Amino acid sequence: MLINGQWIQTTQTFAVTNPATGEVLESVADGSASDATAAIDAAHNAMPAWSGTTAHERSAILYRAWQLMLDAKESLALLMTQEQGKPLKAARTEVQYGADFLLWFAEEAKRLYGETIPSARKDQRFMVQHQPVGVVAAITPWNYPVSMITRKLAPALAAGCTVVLKPAEATPLCAMAIVKILVQAGVPDGVVNVVTTSNPAPVGEIFCTDKRVRKLTFTGSTPVGKKLATAAAPQLKRVSMELGGHAPFIVFADADPVHAAKGAALIKFLNTGQACICPNRIYVHETILQPFLDTLKTRVSKLAVGNGQHDGIAIGPLVNQQAIDKVSAQVTDAKNKGATVLTGGTTLSEGDYGHGHFYAPTVLADVTPDMLIYREETFGPVAAVISFNDDDDIIALANDTDYGLAAYIYTQNISTAMRTFEALRFGIIGINDINPTSAAAPFGGMKESGLGREGAREGIAEYLETKLGGLSI
Numbered sequence: 506m507l508i509n510g511q512w513i514q515t516t517q518t519f520a521v522t523n524p525a526t527g528e529v530l531e532s533v534a535d536g537s538a539s540d541a542t543a544a545i546d547a548a549h550n551a552m553p554a555w556s557g558t559t560a561h562e563r564s565a566i567l568y569r570a571w572q573l574m575l576d577a578k579e580s581l582a583l584l585m586t587q588e589q590g591k592p593l594k595a596a597r598t599e600v601q602y603g604a605d606f607l608l609w610f611a612e613e614a615k616r617l618y619g620e621t622i623p624s625a626r627k628d629q630r631f632m633v634q635h636q637p638v639g640v641v642a643a644i645t646p647w648n649y650p651v652s653m654i655t656r657k658l659a660p661a662l663a664a665g666c667t668v669v670l671k672p673a674e675a676t677p678l679c680a681m682a683i684v685k686i687l688v689q690a691g692v693p694d695g696v697v698n699v700v701t702t703s704n705p706a707p708v709g710e711i712f713c714t715d716k717r718v719r720k721l722t723f724t725g726s727t728p729v730g731k732k733l734a735t736a737a738a739p740q741l742k743r744v745s746m747e748l749g750g751h752a753p754f755i756v757f758a759d760a761d762p763v764h765a766a767k768g769a770a771l772i773k774f775l776n777t778g779q780a781c782i783c784p785n786r787i788y789v790h791e792t793i794l795q796p797f798l799d800t801l802k803t804r805v806s807k808l809a810v811g812n813g814q815h816d817g818i819a820i821g822p823l824v825n826q827q828a829i830d831k832v833s834a835q836v837t838d839a840k841n842k843g844a845t846v847l848t849g850g851t852t853l854s855e856g857d858y859g860h861g862h863f864y865a866p867t868v869l870a871d872v873t874p875d876m877l878i879y880r881e882e883t884f885g886p887v888a889a890v891i892s893f894n895d896d897d898d899i900i901a902l903a904n905d906t907d908y909g910l911a912a913y914i915y916t917q918n919i920s921t922a923m924r925t926f927e928a929l930r931f932g933i934i935g936i937n938d939i940n941p942t943s944a945a946a947p948f949g950g951m952k953e954s955g956l957g958r959e960g961a962r963e964g965i966a967e968y969l970e971t972k973l974g975g976l977s978i
């Protein structure tokens with residue numbers, strides 16, 4: 506752990522394992538509630554000096570961190586593959602995406618403009634300034650163990666906030682590697698602190714109840730996000746919540762079914778299906794269902810599954826046995842209720858697969874609303890395809906979920922695209938596009954997918970207070 510500039514090891518540790526091989530990579534400090542309090546002490550004490558630096562000074566540090574992260578791209582990618590499981594190529598892409606936030610917010614730091622507002626009173630002048638919100642507590646998930654951290658830390662630091670980070674228990678090594686880069690770039694003692702733990706609830710409770718924490722930023726599942734937002738409510742702490750999703754992927758009759766199926770195969774199996782923006786319900790118009798399914802099945806059945814360190818691997822392991830159990834339960838439930846398995850549908854456990862957590866990339870056809878997979882986030886490599894025949898109904902079907910993170914539309918008709926884009930209650934919508942994400946673009950969900958946005962101009966506003974001055978002259 507890093508508290509007040511000191512790297513701390515505890516007698517109590519927990520093991521970090523490679524999900525592809527079961528091998529123990531390292532043992533890390535198992536922090537407690539009192540470590541969380543010590544980290545908040547440090548962040549609180551560091552706040553006056555850090556918030557007193559100029560935006561140009563903070564920008565220079567973030568810019569250096571961006572350069573250092575790109576210099577370390579290969580070693581960070583390898584560490585990510587070993588700790589989290591995604592194939593090396595995808596890990597390199599994530600390091601780049603993670604570094605993009607450092608550069609973006611190095612630039613945004615210098616654009617924290619205020620404004621002056623005309624008053625109705627002749628003798629009065631209004632001025633508006635933005636100031637850092639205070640100490641930030643950040644909790645991050647394992648699925649994107651680098652970029653989910655820089656997406657929070659870069660804007661917080663750019664705004665002049667100090668931070669206490671609690672990374673996911675599956676991926677503390679990536680978190681520590683990033684924080685080492687920030688320290689090397691010149692982040693002063695106490696400005697960024699990290700508490701690693703195998704038992705997140707007591708640390709989360711301190712984050713929610715210590716009055717000195719003024720902002721809680723969380724990425725993870727909707728149930729945990731709700732718990733934390735509830736616990737933070739009595740002190741009216743600012744919260745940002747980047748939570749789960751259940752993305753619809755709508756392929757209208759006029760779309761090219763082969764192009765759409767290629768897109769679905771790429772985005773559904775991204776990170777072995779363990780991404781919050783993965784499609785969970787693929788709606789295909791019945792007139793083009795067969796060519797869509799043929800292409801999807803062909804492509805998915807060719808995806809090579811294995812240890813992401815090996816050449817040619819497209820699909821890595823799932824994070825742990827619970828993830829395998831959840832995927833298996835959804836597939837069994839769907840089969841029992843009439844779904845057809847076009848490819849996959851089984852756990853992979855023979856040979857080398859037996860040491861890790863592998864599930865065969867799966868395509869299910871004939872999926873219906875009574876199946877678990879139609880409602881629950883899968884977070885695994887299963888594409889669930891549903892046919893539809895009425896364009897007027899499809900918006901209501903797609904919106905019929907408590908989630909509202911990502912959605913995808915495939916059509917060649919600009920009016921259909923625009924009407925659907927405007928009617929869908931989702932925060933991120935790809936139109937004939939499966940990658941609507943960038944450090945420059947606002948990321949976040951509606952409804953139970955969260956509160957607030959990360960990246961873009963909005964990303965830094967989450968860490969700022971607006972202060973009004975009224976001056977009589």
Ligand code: NAD
Nearest residue numbers: 645646647672673705706709725726729747748749750781
């Ligand atoms: P999770 O909610 O189990 O864990 C997320 C983080 O919360 C981890 O650091 C974990 O240690 C911590 N945590 C768990 N229980 C806690 C508690 N009681 N108090 C404090 N902290 C606690 O989620 P996960 O399995 O790590 O991540 C997968 C989920 O994250 C999926 O639902 C996915 O959709 C979502 N996600 C969302 C986004 C987004 O930007 N919207 C991005 C990535 C992942």
